[in-house]
Amino acid sequence: MTGGALAFCLIMVTGLVALIMANGLGFFWPGDIYRFTLKDGREIAGQLVEREQIPGSDTNVPGGLFRIKVKQANRDLYGTDFVWIDESAITKKDKPADAILIHRREWGDFIGVIVEVTDAGKSVAKGPQEGLKFLKSLLPQADATLAAIYAIEKGDIGQINYRQDALRLEIKKLEIKGEGARFKKAGIEAQIAELGKQYAIQSARIDELKKKQTANVKLTAAGGVEKELPLQTVVRVISPNTEGVIGKTLIYMERLWEFLSGDPREANTEGGVFPAIFGTVMLVLIMSVIVTPFGVVAAFYLREYAKQGTLVSIVRIAVNNLAGVPSIVFGVFGVGFFIYFVGGGLDRMFFPERLPAPTFGTGGILWASLTLALLTLPVVIVSTEEGLAQIPKGLREASLALGATKFETTWRVALPAALPSIMTGLILAMARAAGEVAPLMITGVVKLAPALPLDGYWPFVHLERKFMHLGFHIYDVGFQSPNVDAARPMVYTTTLLLLLIVVFLTLGAIMTRNRLRKKFAGSAV
Numbered sequence: 257m258t259g260g261a262l263a264f265c266l267i268m269v270t271g272l273v274a275l276i277m278a279n280g281l282g283f284f285w286p287g288d289i290y291r292f293t294l295k296d297g298r299e300i301a302g303q304l305v306e307r308e309q310i311p312g313s314d315t316n317v318p319g320g321l322f323r324i325k326v327k328q329a330n331r332d333l334y335g336t337d338f339v340w341i342d343e344s345a346i347t348k349k350d351k352p353a354d355a356i357l358i359h360r361r362e363w364g365d366f367i368g369v370i371v372e373v374t375d376a377g378k379s380v381a382k383g384p385q386e387g388l389k390f391l392k393s394l395l396p397q398a399d400a401t402l403a404a405i406y407a408i409e410k411g412d413i414g415q416i417n418y419r420q421d422a423l424r425l426e427i428k429k430l431e432i433k434g435e436g437a438r439f440k441k442a443g444i445e446a447q448i449a450e451l452g453k454q455y456a457i458q459s460a461r462i463d464e465l466k467k468k469q470t471a472n473v474k475l476t477a478a479g480g481v482e483k484e485l486p487l488q489t490v491v492r493v494i495s496p497n498t499e500g501v502i503g504k505t506l507i508y509m510e511r512l513w514e515f516l517s518g519d520p521r522e523a524n525t526e527g528g529v530f531p532a533i534f535g536t537v538m539l540v541l542i543m544s545v546i547v548t549p550f551g552v553v554a555a556f557y558l559r560e561y562a563k564q565g566t567l568v569s570i571v572r573i574a575v576n577n578l579a580g581v582p583s584i585v586f587g588v589f590g591v592g593f594f595i596y597f598v599g600g601g602l603d604r605m606f607f608p609e610r611l612p613a614p615t616f617g618t619g620g621i622l623w624a625s626l627t628l629a630l631l632t633l634p635v636v637i638v639s640t641e642e643g644l645a646q647i648p649k650g651l652r653e654a655s656l657a658l659g660a661t662k663f664e665t666t667w668r669v670a671l672p673a674a675l676p677s678i679m680t681g682l683i684l685a686m687a688r689a690a691g692e693v694a695p696l697m698i699t700g701v702v703k704l705a706p707a708l709p710l711d712g713y714w715p716f717v718h719l720e721r722k723f724m725h726l727g728f729h730i731y732d733v734g735f736q737s738p739n740v741d742a743a744r745p746m747v748y749t750t751t752l753l754l755l756l757i758v759v760f761l762t763l764g765a766i767m768t769r770n771r772l773r774k775k776f777a778g779s780a781v
Contacts, residue, residue, distance in 0.1 A: 273755070280748035284511035286496040286504050289355040289367060291478065292326070292341060293348035300339060301355060301367055301478035302328035303496075310342065329357070329365035330477050331739075337364055338741045351497045354384035358475075359491040361521060364742060366485065368475035376470040387473070391493055394471050398487045405465050412458045418713055420451050428609040515749065520704065524733050525743045529750060531705055533757065535621065535723035536690060538709060540761060542625035542719075543632065543689050544682060550629070551636025551685075552671075552678055558637070559644040560666055579634035587695030590627030595619060595699065599720075615720055619700030621709050622719035627695050632685035639684065643677020644670060672772075679769035683762050690758045693727040701728045703736075726754040 287303040294300070306325035323342045331337050358366040370387035373380050373394070381390035423444050430440055471487035494507060518528025562568050599616035607615040616622075647670055655665040693701075702722045709721045730750050737743035 276748050276752050276755070279745065280750075280752040283745035283749045284508045284515065286357065286494050286499065286507050288351055288496050289357060290326070291348075291350050291352050291355065292346050294341070294345050295347055296345075299478045300326060300328055300341060301352070302326040302339070303357075303367075305338065327365075328478070329367045330481075330483070332363045333477055333481055333483060337739060353497050355495070355497055356384075356388060356475075357494045357496060358485070359494075359526075360485070361489050361491055364522060364526065364739075366475065366477075366483070368477040368483065371474045371476050371482070374472050374474070380471075388493065388495060391473055391487075391490075394487060395490065395493065398469065398471065398490070401465055401468055402488060405462055408458055408462055408465075413455060415713075416451050416455045416458065420448055420455075423448050423451075425609045432608055516753075520729075523737060523739075524703065524729060525737055525739060525746055529724075529726065529729060529753065531708060532724040532726045532729045532750075533753070534708055534710075535701075535705070536726045536754070536757060537761075539621060539625055539628070539696075539723065539725065540686050540690050542621065543628045544686055546625060547629040547632050547636055547685055548678070548682055551633050551681065552640050554633075555637045555640035555644065556666060556670070559641050560662075560670065575634045575637050579638070582694075583631055583692055584694040586627050586631045587698045589630070590623055590695060590699045591619075594623040594626050599623065618720075619698070619722055620720040621700055621723045624696050624700040624723070627699050628689040628692060631692065631695065632689055635684045635688070636678070636681040639681025640674060640678050643674035643680075646677070647673045672775075675772045676769050679765055679772065683765045683769070686761050686765060687758055690754065690761065691727055693725070693731055696725055696728055701725045703728075703732050726750055726757070730754065 289301060290304055291299060291301045303326065304324060305327050307322055308325075310321045310323050321342065321344060323340050326339055326341055327337055328334060328339050329337055352369070354369050355367065356370060358368075360366055370384045370391065372382050373387045373390050375394075381387045427441055427444050430444075469486065469488045472484050473487065473490070474482065474484045476482050492507075492510075496504065499507070515528050516533070517530050519531060520529060521527035558568060558571065595617060599614070599618065599620075602616040603611060603614055651669055651673065652665055655669045656662075660668070700722050702724065705722055705724045707718075707721065709718050709723055710716065711718070730747055733743045733750065734747040
């Protein structure tokens with residue numbers, strides 16, 4: 257029965273992972289574009305997504321009636337990205353060689369045929385082939401211009417804004433303390449005015465770069481609808497019907513890299529998830545650093561120092577029961593204790609000039625990490641205690657007999673021998689923390705974070721900042737997105753990525769545990 261239950265669980269897990277991979281890995285593959293001509297004369301162009309039997313269709317028809325789901329894109333023209341078509345209504349189906357797919361920064365994808373490419377109002381290329389060639393040659397320059405604008409906004413202007421805010425807070429701090437505010441305030445205001453001049457210079461640079469963005473592409477969508485797109489809104493141009501396997505593979509790898517390294521766009525349904533990856537990994541690492549020493553110390557006290565009796569038994573029962581408390585309860589505790597009590601106290605003591613805007617008195621990655629540390633603390637305590645219980649009593653007695661103190665025996669004998677068990681508890685804690693979402697939703701996670709918790713501004717690591725998380729990203733895209741059909745592939749892809757991150761984090765911990773087991777094999781643990 258045990259073997260059968262294990263096999264059944266493995267089959268279910270394998271099936272779940274296979275389902276996620278089948279729906280997630282194909283998201284970046286550039287599928288062919290089909291043009292469907294219907295009986296009523298309409299034309300619909302798009303990528304074939306799904307085919308299913310029509311519910312309640314005539315069973316007298318051999319094989320039943322089917323319909324197909326087509327991604328027609330062009331949401332700004334048609335109002336929806338996807339459309340269902342009955343196969344019985346299709347009179348013609350072909351793959352036009354001149355059809356292209358454009359990934360845009362807004363409004364999702366666009367499918368159509370290039371009519372003309374213009375620059376500063378002048379035509380520079382006409383027709384599908386010449387227009388596509390010229391459009392691809394202009395994209396690197398347009399991307400470079402956008403990158404330069406982004407660098408100025410995030411770099412130079414970001415530093416100016418940061419320094420201006422710091423100076424304004426310095427003025428407010430002087431006013432609160434009343435220490436020579438009149439004499440120092442004038443000098444600080446002069447610095448703020450100088451920074452304002454630098455801001456105007458950088459804004460002028462951005463305006464000059466935007467003036468260079470004069471290229472546009474005119475396209476025709478299915479049904480003869482025309483649309484003109486500014487080149488700066490175009491991310492990528494693909495001609496999937498003329499690309500070979502090698503070309504599609506290169507496009508696939510390019511989109512995969514964008515997904516791993518880029519920022520999200522289109523309400524998180526397009527672009528990348530790098531901020532969410534960074535936030536997830538950083539959250540787990542901070543949580544691990546916090547929970548390990550507290551869990552180990554608590555386990556050592558309960559097993560090695562505390563007098564065994566009714567009180568210790570009650571504490572152990574409480575620890576075991578704590579592992580079964582719903583995670584949202586820990587989130588509520590984190591909000592009440594860490595954010596409002598501890599964080600609010602820190603704001604009143606060290607950041608009074610920022611009030612009423614909170615610094616630590618609001619959700620942040622530090623409070624989320626502490627909340628998850630409390631959530632996973634019972635796992636580390638129980639695992640460490642189990643490891644200590646397996647250490648032969650003779651090892652401790654031999655150490656004490658040789659003149660070692662109780663602390664030296666704990667530090668040099670018991671702790672090394674229990675390290676594999678400590679790592680086991682840490683592995684379980686990391687796996688659970690990486691997938692938790694409920695407590696994070698009220699302790700600091702957000703849909704889109706304006707900045708990472710780690711940057712080039714002092715003190716470089718900003719533990720008070722809000723952050724993005726892959727688990728919350730899955731929830732947000734899957735259940736809060738206004739465009740469910742477009743978001744579904746992103747849900748599977750992000751889920752697969754979260755699974756891989758958990759696997760890599762736990763593999764690293766498992767490898768460390770195995771090395772420790774080999775090192776302390778003689779301790780009979």
